[in-house]
Amino acid sequence: MSMATAAAGRREPAALSPTRPAGSVETFFRALAPNWHSQWAWDHYEPTILGLAHQFGLRRVCEIGGGRDPLFSVEAAARNNIVLTVNDIDAGELALTPPGLATARFDIAGDLSEPDIARGGYDLMVSRMVFEHVHDVERAWTNIHALLAPGGVALAFFPTLWAPVFALNHILPEKASRAIVHALFPGRRDDGGDPKFPAFYDQCRGSRATLEPMLRRAGFSDIHVQRFWGHGYFDRMPVLKQADHAFNALAAKIGWDFVTTYAYVVVRKDKV
Secondary structure, rough: OOOHHHOOOOOOOOHHHOOOOOOHHHHHHHHHHHOOOOOHHHHHHHHHHHHHHHHOOOEEEEEEEEOOOOOOOOOHHHOOOEEEEEEEEEEEHHHHOOOEEEEEOOOOOOOOOOOOOOOOOOOEEEEEEOOHHHHOOHHHHHHHHHHHEEEEEEEEEOOOOOOOOHEEEEOOOOOHHHHHHHHHHHHOOOOOOOOOOOOOOOOOOOOOOHHHHHHOOOOOEEEEEEEEHHHHHOHHHHHHHHHHHHHHHHHHHHOOOHOOOEEEEEEEEEOO
């Protein structure tokens, strides 16, 4: 996970609108009418996934990079009629997956030769604060297309460039970035519950115009990019917090893709 997790934290999911649009992922999000601020993205990540599963009849779920901190517990998965597989590239992270959940070790941007690969085996693939750590995001999306069953959906939630807080994380040497994060968030230390991993931000943007050609090359035509602005890093810095909020509110109002802070990228594989 990226340093974004520490700032936003895990919150109880808010309820989704009862409206159930038909058709594409685009119409699904049009009915949700998400707020521009990234807090909506954090608060509604879980219910959005459940809404997609319900809307499109998706049951076999793979959480990419879920490792030690999967979204659903065994009980929550069963309660929501989900068959969950937790993926990670690292065997050590998978060893920390709560007992009772299925696991699959493979590199989402690899050659899909690992024994745990199930081509066409998932109805829904999701990730949270993972794609910024992937070297080759286009390869990852191509692999997701191969792993999804016809009609399957994928949702990636990640921080975006060039939001200033993430641009700084991207530009600084990893040693300096790590030292800052460890000082501000002790839980992000290597022996903590949410260690910091190197971030590359490959294709981590909030612009549909930028992302759509890559997603189409990966095989998708049903595409939605939900942009968000704002963050919680300056919550304890009143003056800076107010200035930053005003900047992000203006950016959201004019739709300035260049400085989005987070994005949901959602795609659906053709049924045939």
